[in-house]
Amino acid sequence: MGLLNLLKQDRGGQLFLGLLALAAVLVPLLNLLPPEGHALHLSTYTVTLLGKYLAFALLAIAVDLAWGYLGILSLGHGAFFALGGYAMGMYLMRQIGDRGVYGDPLLPDFMVFLNWDALPWFWYGFDMFWFAALMVMLAPGLLAFLFGWLAFRSRVTGVYLSIMTQALTYALMLAFFRNEMGFGGNNGLTDFKELLGFDLQADSTRIGLFVVTALMLALGYIVCRAIVQSRLGRVAVAIRDAEDRARFVGYRVEHVKLAIFTFSAVLAGIAGALYVPQVGIINPGEFSPLNSIEIVIWVAVGGRGTLYGAAAGALMVNYGKTYLTGALPEVWLFALGALFVLVTILLPRGLIGLMKTRSKKGGAAA
Numbered sequence: 001m002g003l004l005n006l007l008k009q010d011r012g013g014q015l016f017l018g019l020l021a022l023a024a025v026l027v028p029l030l031n032l033l034p035p036e037g038h039a040l041h042l043s044t045y046t047v048t049l050l051g052k053y054l055a056f057a058l059l060a061i062a063v064d065l066a067w068g069y070l071g072i073l074s075l076g077h078g079a080f081f082a083l084g085g086y087a088m089g090m091y092l093m094r095q096i097g098d099r100g101v102y103g104d105p106l107l108p109d110f111m112v113f114l115n116w117d118a119l120p121w122f123w124y125g126f127d128m129f130w131f132a133a134l135m136v137m138l139a140p141g142l143l144a145f146l147f148g149w150l151a152f153r154s155r156v157t158g159v160y161l162s163i164m165t166q167a168l169t170y171a172l173m174l175a176f177f178r179n180e181m182g183f184g185g186n187n188g189l190t191d192f193k194e195l196l197g198f199d200l201q202a203d204s205t206r207i208g209l210f211v212v213t214a215l216m217l218a219l220g221y222i223v224c225r226a227i228v229q230s231r232l233g234r235v236a237v238a239i240r241d242a243e244d245r246a247r248f249v250g251y252r253v254e255h256v257k258l259a260i261f262t263f264s265a266v267l268a269g270i271a272g273a274l275y276v277p278q279v280g281i282i283n284p285g286e287f288s289p290l291n292s293i294e295i296v297i298w299v300a301v302g303g304r305g306t307l308y309g310a311a312a313g314a315l316m317v318n319y320g321k322t323y324l325t326g327a328l329p330e331v332w333l334f335a336l337g338a339l340f341v342l343v344t345i346l347l348p349r350g351l352i353g354l355m356k357t358r359s360k361k362g363g364a365a366a
Contacts, residue, residue: 012352013225016308017218024214028207044203048278051210053318055275058217060298060314061307062267065224068305069233070260071240076165077268078292079172080140084269087139089189089282090123091132096193109191110184120182129196136273137266144265145258152254166289173287188283195277213274220267224307236260297340303350313350
Protein backbone atom coordinates (compact mmCIF):
# COMPACT_ATOMS: atom_id res chain seq x y z
CA MET A 1 0.00 0.00 0.00
CA GLY A 2 2.86 2.34 0.77
CA LEU A 3 4.31 1.92 -2.72
CA LEU A 4 0.90 2.32 -4.34
CA ASN A 5 0.27 5.53 -2.42
CA LEU A 6 3.73 6.78 -3.37
CA LEU A 7 3.13 6.29 -7.09
CA LYS A 8 -0.57 7.16 -7.10
CA GLN A 9 -0.05 10.71 -8.35
CA ASP A 10 3.07 9.86 -10.34
CA ARG A 11 1.77 8.78 -13.74
CA GLY A 12 5.13 9.32 -15.38
CA GLY A 13 6.81 7.19 -12.73
CA GLN A 14 4.23 4.43 -13.20
CA LEU A 15 4.94 4.36 -16.93
CA PHE A 16 8.70 4.43 -16.35
CA LEU A 17 8.62 1.54 -13.87
CA GLY A 18 6.26 -0.42 -16.11
CA LEU A 19 8.55 -0.08 -19.12
CA LEU A 20 11.54 -0.96 -16.95
CA ALA A 21 9.82 -4.13 -15.69
CA LEU A 22 8.92 -5.04 -19.27
CA ALA A 23 12.54 -4.56 -20.36
CA ALA A 24 13.81 -6.66 -17.44
CA VAL A 25 11.68 -9.56 -18.68
CA LEU A 26 11.74 -9.05 -22.44
CA VAL A 27 15.46 -8.36 -22.99
CA PRO A 28 16.67 -11.66 -21.43
CA LEU A 29 13.98 -13.62 -23.29
CA LEU A 30 14.96 -12.08 -26.63
CA ASN A 31 18.56 -12.98 -25.93
CA LEU A 32 17.87 -16.59 -24.87
CA LEU A 33 14.95 -17.79 -26.99
CA PRO A 34 15.34 -16.62 -30.62
CA PRO A 35 18.37 -18.19 -32.34
CA GLU A 36 21.25 -16.05 -33.53
CA GLY A 37 20.47 -14.46 -36.87
CA HIS A 38 16.76 -14.24 -36.08
CA ALA A 39 15.24 -10.78 -36.47
CA LEU A 40 14.10 -10.76 -32.83
CA HIS A 41 17.37 -11.99 -31.34
CA LEU A 42 19.24 -9.56 -29.06
CA SER A 43 22.96 -10.21 -28.94
CA THR A 44 24.81 -10.38 -25.64
CA TYR A 45 26.66 -7.24 -26.71
CA THR A 46 23.33 -5.41 -27.00
CA VAL A 47 22.24 -6.69 -23.58
CA THR A 48 25.48 -5.37 -22.08
CA LEU A 49 25.02 -2.04 -23.85
CA LEU A 50 21.49 -1.71 -22.51
CA GLY A 51 22.74 -2.57 -19.02
CA LYS A 52 25.29 0.23 -19.29
CA TYR A 53 22.53 2.64 -20.31
CA LEU A 54 20.50 1.65 -17.23
CA ALA A 55 23.49 2.34 -14.98
CA PHE A 56 23.75 5.79 -16.58
CA ALA A 57 20.01 6.30 -15.98
CA LEU A 58 20.53 5.65 -12.26
CA LEU A 59 23.38 8.16 -12.28
CA ALA A 60 21.12 10.73 -13.98
CA ILE A 61 18.45 10.23 -11.30
CA ALA A 62 21.11 10.87 -8.64
CA VAL A 63 22.07 14.15 -10.31
CA ASP A 64 18.43 15.16 -10.76
CA LEU A 65 17.76 14.64 -7.06
CA ALA A 66 20.44 17.22 -6.22
CA TRP A 67 19.87 19.60 -9.14
CA GLY A 68 16.19 19.32 -9.90
CA TYR A 69 14.89 19.27 -6.33
CA LEU A 70 17.63 20.96 -4.32
CA GLY A 71 19.01 23.41 -6.88
CA ILE A 72 22.62 22.21 -6.61
CA LEU A 73 24.12 22.04 -10.10
CA SER A 74 26.83 19.47 -9.43
CA LEU A 75 29.55 19.17 -12.06
CA GLY A 76 31.34 16.57 -9.98
CA HIS A 77 29.01 13.60 -9.81
CA GLY A 78 31.28 11.82 -12.25
CA ALA A 79 33.74 11.59 -9.35
CA PHE A 80 31.23 9.80 -7.12
CA PHE A 81 30.35 7.49 -10.00
CA ALA A 82 34.03 6.69 -10.57
CA LEU A 83 34.74 6.08 -6.87
CA GLY A 84 31.94 3.53 -6.72
CA GLY A 85 33.34 1.98 -9.89
CA TYR A 86 36.84 1.77 -8.47
CA ALA A 87 35.55 0.11 -5.29
CA MET A 88 33.87 -2.58 -7.40
CA GLY A 89 36.93 -2.79 -9.67
CA MET A 90 39.19 -3.46 -6.68
CA TYR A 91 36.97 -6.34 -5.63
CA LEU A 92 37.01 -7.77 -9.17
CA MET A 93 40.81 -7.44 -9.33
CA ARG A 94 41.17 -9.36 -6.07
CA GLN A 95 39.03 -12.15 -7.54
CA ILE A 96 41.55 -12.71 -10.36
CA GLY A 97 44.08 -14.31 -7.99
CA ASP A 98 46.82 -16.29 -9.73
CA ARG A 99 44.97 -16.19 -13.09
CA GLY A 100 46.62 -12.89 -13.95
CA VAL A 101 49.39 -12.48 -16.50
CA TYR A 102 52.10 -12.72 -13.81
CA GLY A 103 50.39 -15.41 -11.75
CA ASP A 104 50.73 -13.63 -8.41
CA PRO A 105 47.97 -14.88 -6.06
CA LEU A 106 47.82 -11.62 -4.10
CA LEU A 107 49.10 -8.67 -6.16
CA PRO A 108 47.21 -7.40 -9.24
CA ASP A 109 49.22 -7.48 -12.48
CA PHE A 110 49.91 -3.74 -12.55
CA MET A 111 51.49 -3.91 -9.09
CA VAL A 112 53.76 -6.77 -10.17
CA PHE A 113 54.70 -4.80 -13.28
CA LEU A 114 55.58 -1.77 -11.13
CA ASN A 115 57.70 -3.99 -8.82
CA TRP A 116 55.49 -3.58 -5.78
CA ASP A 117 56.31 -6.19 -3.15
CA ALA A 118 53.24 -5.88 -0.92
CA LEU A 119 49.55 -5.15 -1.23
CA PRO A 120 48.74 -1.57 -0.06
CA TRP A 121 46.76 -1.40 3.17
CA PHE A 122 43.75 0.18 1.47
CA TRP A 123 43.35 -2.88 -0.76
CA TYR A 124 42.76 -5.20 2.19
CA GLY A 125 39.18 -6.34 2.61
CA PHE A 126 38.35 -6.03 -1.08
CA ASP A 127 38.56 -9.78 -1.48
CA MET A 128 35.15 -9.88 0.27
CA PHE A 129 32.07 -8.75 -1.64
CA TRP A 130 30.25 -7.33 1.40
CA PHE A 131 33.22 -5.10 2.18
CA ALA A 132 33.46 -3.90 -1.44
CA ALA A 133 29.70 -3.21 -1.50
CA LEU A 134 30.08 -1.16 1.67
CA MET A 135 32.95 0.83 0.14
CA VAL A 136 30.89 1.43 -3.02
CA MET A 137 28.55 3.51 -0.86
CA LEU A 138 30.95 4.73 1.82
CA ALA A 139 33.71 6.16 -0.41
CA PRO A 140 31.53 8.55 -2.47
CA GLY A 141 29.22 9.19 0.48
CA LEU A 142 32.05 10.21 2.80
CA LEU A 143 33.65 12.43 0.16
CA ALA A 144 30.31 14.14 -0.54
CA PHE A 145 29.66 14.57 3.18
CA LEU A 146 33.05 16.20 3.83
CA PHE A 147 32.84 18.39 0.73
CA GLY A 148 29.25 19.39 1.46
CA TRP A 149 29.90 20.09 5.13
CA LEU A 150 32.69 22.51 4.23
CA ALA A 151 30.86 24.12 1.29
CA PHE A 152 27.36 24.40 2.72
CA ARG A 153 28.38 25.73 6.11
CA SER A 154 30.35 28.41 4.25
CA ARG A 155 27.18 29.15 2.25
CA VAL A 156 28.82 28.61 -1.11
CA THR A 157 26.06 28.48 -3.72
CA GLY A 158 25.32 28.87 -7.41
CA VAL A 159 28.06 28.88 -10.00
CA TYR A 160 30.79 28.98 -7.36
CA LEU A 161 29.61 25.67 -5.92
CA SER A 162 29.42 24.17 -9.42
CA ILE A 163 33.00 25.22 -10.12
CA MET A 164 34.14 23.71 -6.83
CA THR A 165 32.52 20.36 -7.66
CA GLN A 166 34.21 20.41 -11.06
CA ALA A 167 37.57 21.22 -9.46
CA LEU A 168 37.06 18.28 -7.10
CA THR A 169 36.58 15.76 -9.88
CA TYR A 170 39.49 17.21 -11.87
CA ALA A 171 41.80 16.93 -8.86
CA LEU A 172 40.77 13.30 -8.35
CA MET A 173 41.39 12.56 -12.02
CA LEU A 174 44.94 13.89 -11.78
CA ALA A 175 45.56 11.94 -8.58
CA PHE A 176 44.29 8.63 -9.97
CA PHE A 177 46.48 8.99 -13.06
CA ARG A 178 49.56 8.62 -10.82
CA ASN A 179 50.92 5.08 -10.60
CA GLU A 180 51.99 5.51 -6.98
CA MET A 181 48.35 5.95 -5.93
CA GLY A 182 47.91 2.20 -6.26
CA PHE A 183 44.89 2.20 -8.56
CA GLY A 184 46.47 1.20 -11.86
CA GLY A 185 47.48 4.65 -13.08
CA ASN A 186 46.54 5.56 -16.63
CA ASN A 187 45.36 2.03 -17.49
CA GLY A 188 43.13 1.69 -14.46
CA LEU A 189 41.69 -1.68 -13.47
CA THR A 190 40.70 -4.28 -16.06
CA ASP A 191 40.95 -7.95 -17.14
CA PHE A 192 38.25 -8.97 -14.67
CA LYS A 193 37.42 -12.68 -14.51
CA GLU A 194 34.43 -13.31 -12.27
CA LEU A 195 31.88 -11.78 -9.93
CA LEU A 196 30.65 -13.80 -6.94
CA GLY A 197 31.98 -16.91 -8.66
CA PHE A 198 30.20 -16.23 -11.97
CA ASP A 199 32.23 -15.89 -15.16
CA LEU A 200 31.89 -12.28 -16.35
CA GLN A 201 32.21 -13.35 -19.97
CA ALA A 202 29.32 -15.80 -19.79
CA ASP A 203 26.07 -14.80 -21.47
CA SER A 204 24.08 -15.76 -18.38
CA THR A 205 26.17 -13.43 -16.22
CA ARG A 206 25.65 -10.56 -18.64
CA ILE A 207 21.91 -11.13 -18.50
CA GLY A 208 22.02 -11.31 -14.71
CA LEU A 209 23.89 -8.00 -14.53
CA PHE A 210 21.29 -6.38 -16.79
CA VAL A 211 18.42 -7.59 -14.60
CA VAL A 212 20.17 -6.51 -11.39
CA THR A 213 20.85 -3.07 -12.88
CA ALA A 214 17.20 -2.74 -13.89
CA LEU A 215 16.10 -3.68 -10.36
CA MET A 216 18.52 -1.20 -8.79
CA LEU A 217 17.32 1.52 -11.14
CA ALA A 218 13.71 0.83 -10.12
CA LEU A 219 14.65 0.80 -6.43
CA GLY A 220 16.69 3.99 -6.81
CA TYR A 221 13.78 5.71 -8.49
CA ILE A 222 11.31 4.63 -5.80
CA VAL A 223 13.59 5.76 -2.96
CA CYS A 224 14.21 9.13 -4.64
CA ARG A 225 10.48 9.54 -5.26
CA ALA A 226 9.83 8.79 -1.58
CA ILE A 227 12.40 11.43 -0.60
CA VAL A 228 10.98 14.18 -2.81
CA GLN A 229 7.44 13.50 -1.60
CA SER A 230 8.50 13.49 2.06
CA ARG A 231 8.81 16.50 4.32
CA LEU A 232 12.56 16.52 3.59
CA GLY A 233 11.86 16.74 -0.14
CA ARG A 234 9.36 19.56 0.29
CA VAL A 235 11.87 21.52 2.36
CA ALA A 236 14.50 20.86 -0.32
CA VAL A 237 12.24 22.37 -2.99
CA ALA A 238 11.65 25.38 -0.73
CA ILE A 239 15.41 25.81 -0.41
CA ARG A 240 15.79 25.53 -4.17
CA ASP A 241 13.18 28.22 -4.79
CA ALA A 242 13.95 30.61 -1.91
CA GLU A 243 16.92 29.58 0.21
CA ASP A 244 17.07 32.77 2.29
CA ARG A 245 13.37 32.55 3.10
CA ALA A 246 13.69 28.90 4.14
CA ARG A 247 16.57 29.81 6.42
CA PHE A 248 14.64 32.77 7.83
CA VAL A 249 11.65 30.64 8.89
CA GLY A 250 13.95 28.36 10.85
CA TYR A 251 14.98 25.43 8.64
CA ARG A 252 18.54 24.14 8.95
CA VAL A 253 19.32 24.63 5.28
CA GLU A 254 22.85 23.24 5.54
CA HIS A 255 21.60 19.99 7.09
CA VAL A 256 19.00 19.43 4.35
CA LYS A 257 21.53 20.13 1.61
CA LEU A 258 24.08 17.83 3.20
CA ALA A 259 21.63 14.94 3.60
CA ILE A 260 20.34 15.00 0.03
CA PHE A 261 23.72 15.74 -1.57
CA THR A 262 25.34 12.84 0.33
CA PHE A 263 22.56 10.41 -0.61
CA SER A 264 22.81 11.53 -4.22
CA ALA A 265 26.54 10.75 -4.18
CA VAL A 266 25.90 7.29 -2.71
CA LEU A 267 23.40 6.59 -5.49
CA ALA A 268 25.98 7.70 -8.07
CA GLY A 269 28.52 5.33 -6.50
CA ILE A 270 26.09 2.41 -6.80
CA ALA A 271 25.60 3.29 -10.48
CA GLY A 272 29.37 3.19 -10.96
CA ALA A 273 29.58 -0.22 -9.30
CA LEU A 274 26.91 -1.58 -11.65
CA TYR A 275 28.66 -0.06 -14.66
CA VAL A 276 32.15 -1.53 -14.14
CA PRO A 277 31.50 -5.30 -14.40
CA GLN A 278 29.45 -4.72 -17.55
CA VAL A 279 32.05 -2.64 -19.43
CA GLY A 280 35.04 -4.52 -17.98
CA ILE A 281 37.23 -1.55 -17.08
CA ILE A 282 37.51 1.49 -14.83
CA ASN A 283 40.20 4.12 -15.36
CA PRO A 284 40.87 7.76 -14.40
CA GLY A 285 39.08 8.95 -17.54
CA GLU A 286 35.81 8.39 -15.69
CA PHE A 287 36.76 11.34 -13.45
CA SER A 288 36.95 13.66 -16.45
CA PRO A 289 34.98 16.90 -15.92
CA LEU A 290 33.52 16.40 -19.40
CA ASN A 291 31.75 13.27 -18.13
CA SER A 292 30.09 15.23 -15.33
CA ILE A 293 28.97 17.87 -17.81
CA GLU A 294 27.49 15.14 -20.01
CA ILE A 295 25.43 13.88 -17.07
CA VAL A 296 23.95 17.34 -16.60
CA ILE A 297 23.05 17.37 -20.29
CA TRP A 298 21.20 14.05 -19.92
CA VAL A 299 19.12 15.51 -17.10
CA ALA A 300 18.48 18.77 -18.96
CA VAL A 301 17.38 16.96 -22.11
CA GLY A 302 14.99 14.64 -20.29
CA GLY A 303 13.65 17.24 -17.88
CA ARG A 304 15.05 18.05 -14.47
CA GLY A 305 12.87 17.86 -11.42
CA THR A 306 11.02 14.76 -12.68
CA LEU A 307 13.43 11.85 -11.96
CA TYR A 308 11.98 9.68 -14.73
CA GLY A 309 12.76 12.47 -17.22
CA ALA A 310 16.40 12.40 -16.15
CA ALA A 311 16.52 8.63 -16.68
CA ALA A 312 14.86 8.98 -20.09
CA GLY A 313 17.34 11.68 -21.07
CA ALA A 314 20.26 9.44 -20.12
CA LEU A 315 18.88 6.60 -22.24
CA MET A 316 18.17 8.81 -25.28
CA VAL A 317 21.44 10.75 -25.27
CA ASN A 318 23.58 7.65 -24.76
CA TYR A 319 21.79 5.81 -27.54
CA GLY A 320 22.49 8.81 -29.78
CA LYS A 321 26.10 8.79 -28.65
CA THR A 322 26.49 5.11 -29.48
CA TYR A 323 24.98 5.63 -32.92
CA LEU A 324 26.89 8.79 -33.81
CA THR A 325 30.28 7.64 -32.50
CA GLY A 326 29.94 4.64 -34.81
CA ALA A 327 28.44 6.33 -37.86
CA LEU A 328 29.90 9.86 -37.59
CA PRO A 329 32.54 9.89 -34.84
CA GLU A 330 33.81 13.36 -35.71
CA VAL A 331 30.31 14.84 -35.28
CA TRP A 332 29.42 13.55 -31.81
CA LEU A 333 30.89 16.31 -29.64
CA PHE A 334 29.42 19.03 -31.86
CA ALA A 335 26.03 17.31 -31.71
CA LEU A 336 26.21 17.09 -27.92
CA GLY A 337 27.05 20.78 -27.59
CA ALA A 338 24.32 21.79 -30.03
CA LEU A 339 21.81 19.62 -28.18
CA PHE A 340 22.57 21.31 -24.86
CA VAL A 341 22.29 24.80 -26.39
CA LEU A 342 19.00 23.98 -28.11
CA VAL A 343 17.49 22.45 -24.99
CA THR A 344 18.59 25.41 -22.85
CA ILE A 345 17.06 27.93 -25.27
CA LEU A 346 14.00 26.11 -26.57
CA LEU A 347 13.21 23.48 -23.93
CA PRO A 348 14.28 24.78 -20.51
CA ARG A 349 12.13 22.10 -18.85
CA GLY A 350 13.34 19.32 -21.15
CA LEU A 351 11.33 16.90 -23.24
CA ILE A 352 9.16 15.81 -20.32
CA GLY A 353 8.32 19.44 -19.59
CA LEU A 354 7.31 19.92 -23.22
CA MET A 355 5.07 16.85 -23.10
CA LYS A 356 3.42 18.05 -19.88
CA THR A 357 2.78 21.50 -21.38
CA ARG A 358 1.16 20.02 -24.49
CA SER A 359 -0.90 17.67 -22.37
CA LYS A 360 -2.25 20.56 -20.29
CA LYS A 361 -3.05 22.57 -23.42
CA GLY A 362 -4.82 19.60 -24.93
CA GLY A 363 -6.85 19.09 -21.76
CA ALA A 364 -7.79 22.79 -21.62
CA ALA A 365 -8.88 22.76 -25.28
CA ALA A 366 -11.08 19.75 -24.67
